[in-house]
Amino acid sequence: MASFFRRKIAAKVGRTLQQSEEAIIPALSAVPVFKKQQSDDFKLSLSTLRIRGILPSGGDIQQQTEKLASQLEQDTVVEAISAGHGAVHFQVNRELLVQKMLEQFEQERGDAFGLNSELLTALKTGTTVVEYSSPNIAKKFHAGHLRSTIIGNFIANLKQSLGNKVVRMNYLGDWGMQFGLLGAGFSQFGCEEKLEKNPLQHLFEVYVRVNKEADHDEVMRQAAREFFRQLEQRESKAVSLWKRFRDITVDEYRHVYKRLGVHFDVYSGESFHQDQAQEAVQQLQSHGLLKTSEKGTRVVDLSPAGDMSSFCTVLRSDGTSLYITRDLAAAVDRMQEYHFHEMIYVTDKSQSSHFQQLFQILDKMGHSWTDRCRHVPFGLVRGMKTRSGEVVFLEDVLDEARARMLHNMSQSKTTKDLEDPEATAETVAVSALIVQDFKGPLQSDYTFDWDRMLQAQGDTGVFLQYTHARLCSLMKKNERVDAVAFDSSLLLDPLSITILQHLLRYDEVLFQSAQDLQPKHLVNFLLKLSHLISSAHRDLPVKGSSLTLAKARLRLFSGACSVLASGMRILGMTPVDRM
Structure with missing residues (x-):
């Protein structure tokens, strides 16, 4: 258990430096392992101790390191101490390492391992609102929303595992002139039978057709404006059709989310905040923040000098609200409803300036909680194609991933007889999608690669699943061994120790992920663990x-x-x- 050893080492160093163990712990970390090379277990960073004011910042850091290492003595927990480059290294008693780590597995079965670490319990917890996925209604789930969906789901899962109450929110694009076009288009091109049979496909076809018409037909454009006016005026016929489109879409989306293993607590949307947007504008007015531009639009000046060199439009010249106006209203409403400790928005990086402006305006409005809002941007996926060509819809990607995985499994000599091979293939294929997406920094664009993604060996989601299934099979075949007494001295070989050393880092990896909300730390940790397990097999x-x-x-x-x-x-x- 990393906590036990970290505290023992911190107490030892603290006594020497006349500091509390809490002051020392942030400078201690588990040493990353290398397969072919034995390493120490923990290292104490002298530069961190300097930054924290525990050691003087002047002088030769290496001399400081060697001096501190010489002042520390071995004991029953720490069996070796040495000076590295700017860090003191510690090797703990090998048998104690085995005992304490495996003892923790017995005490904290399943998902609890490592979560009671002092690193993680020191993190502030509360209510976390995560807004992610957020597709537009009356359209099929576009493949471009995949990243927002799986990244947001990871962040929600991580925050929940660390003790936060998480509100998983899907903020649907369910308002705006697109519904004027769709409403007007459906009255001309809609077919009830097709809507019943394949609802989103039919709405998509209607939307494409009406857009083409509106490009050259003023009558159609006028009909779209009139339908949206009726919608904003809450006229029953328009609202009824809009609500029907919305309900159809959410039902269809739930099916796709289920395939991805994703769920939401709240399906919200821009329409929920249409009326509140006007209240937000009034608040801006009362704070003296609203100005009128030369074009007659209402804007908020965001320039440092107050010279309108940088501003954000919050109302059109005709007085109608914009996306950011509704986002302002939504943020205020969520704070009133959830009293959140933090709110995290997960969208592609093209929206970074939007969120920068949103947070600036909220701050100008006097909301002290603005610093609890955070945008997690991500890059684009290139080259996402199926055998039939360019991908538009996510279901096409999932269908193709499942088919390819099923084929790969059928060709493998190690594939077991499965009750539902299609379901297993889909579960493994979704894992492959997730790991390919999460291996690098989220802000980076990446190129989609079917063959690399679905390989059973190498750094893939398929490899993680294969490793897990193999371990489950091993344990099932050897259930009879449970009755035998456990002897920890039989796990002192280098490879067993290396696996346990790697597991010492788990709480640090979760801590790092909680800081920057990047899944790559956890992905790389699990891939390394799987490679070590493969060697141990x-x-x-x-x-x-x-x-x-x-x-x-x-x-x-x-x-x-x-x-x-x-x-x-x-x-x-x-x-x-099994797989």
């Missing part, structure tokens, strides 16, 4: 070993499996037991 056999040795190795594999499954669930993957 080969070099630490259970079959053919004595019962006591088999029991010890199974305990190690069981602990590694629980951490692997826990991390996969946080990423948004559903671990499979």
